[in-house]
């Protein structure tokens with residue numbers, strides 16, 4: 244693919260500080276903090292000096308203007324890592340001079356635009372943020388994926404500063420959304436509208452099993468919460484906003500990390516809350532809106548794992564808890580629900596539908612190889628279409644990997 248430069252550029256001063264042509268195709272974006280509220284011109288003259296021995300592909304100045312210093316086809320000297328800079332588009336962003344190296348709203352808005360533009364021109368449909376350094380650096384992006392990396396992984400510094408670092412998840416989500424691929428492939432609650440209760444459970448069960456593998460929260464309990472709070476996915480909030488757990492825009496006094504919610508999409512409605520004396524009060528509130536049920540499940544789990552009350556985790560002990568009665572009590576005691584009979588309700592739903600069948604059983608199943616599974620799929624042991632996907636996912640296998648092997652074997 245031929246390399247191009249961004250049309251967002253309003254100032255260009257090419258720096259002599261670069262290594263010539265890249266040796267690796269672009270599949271990373273590395274945003275940095277300048278450590279100063281610079282102008283595009285000021286940054287340009289700094290990089291123009293050979294004594295600076297540094298550069299970046301782009302700079303975003305304090306007014307959100309974009310400067311070009313090293314063309315995208317060339318490798319900039321920016322992230323203290325040859326391997327990273329060979330494949331990354333590097334962007335210096337005007338920031339404060341001290342931790343958390345805050346960037347103003349113009350800078351951030353331009354960063355979103357520039358990332359969208361870089362992804363588009365380089366054939367990418369998704370921008371990913373993987374906060375675990377070794378996972379991120381070992382991740383092999385698919386041909387349509389771009390990943391974010393940070394200077395602090397390669398040198399003993401804070402760059403891009405904690406202000407931007409804490410927003411990289413949001414940045415990735417926002418850019419991906421603008422690229423139009425979001426989680427468009429996920430399940431929409433609207434598809435549950437005409438299904439029986441039993442069919443809804445069959446349809447979403449595997450999603451909770453998959454979530455438990457990531458979060459460590461019992462699938463049976465989260466699934467029971469889903470049933471109770473979304474009325475089998477048929478509540479107004481679920482149907483209109485894929486919000487299956489009544490997650491409000493902001494939850495008083497709580498902060499947590501790992502949210503997949505984009506931070507701005509909301510659905511406003513009236514809601515009833517039960518008081519300590521059992522009476523009800525009606526309030527109007529903003530609720531989170533998600534592109535899919537999967538996102539709602541992921542955000543709910545991130546909340547349960549990360550929500551704090553002061554410095555204490557609200558739901559300590561929930562991750563890894565293997566008894567649903569105990570898990571339900573941890574959730575109620577942490578202040579999740581105002582209903583006085585919440586624990587009993589959850590437990591009776593779990594028992595009625597035997598939801599523990601969706602919990603991940605540890606140590607029992609010995610894993611089969613992809614080849615073995617592919618042969619079983621071809622022999623018809625895993626059903627077809629959606630059923631096959633659900634069964635394989637519920638059994639803890641990577642459906643896409645198995646299906647890929649099946650296709651190879653059949654071609």
Ligand SMILES: [Zn+2]
Pocket residue numbers: 275276321322394402403
């Ligand atoms: Zn840096």
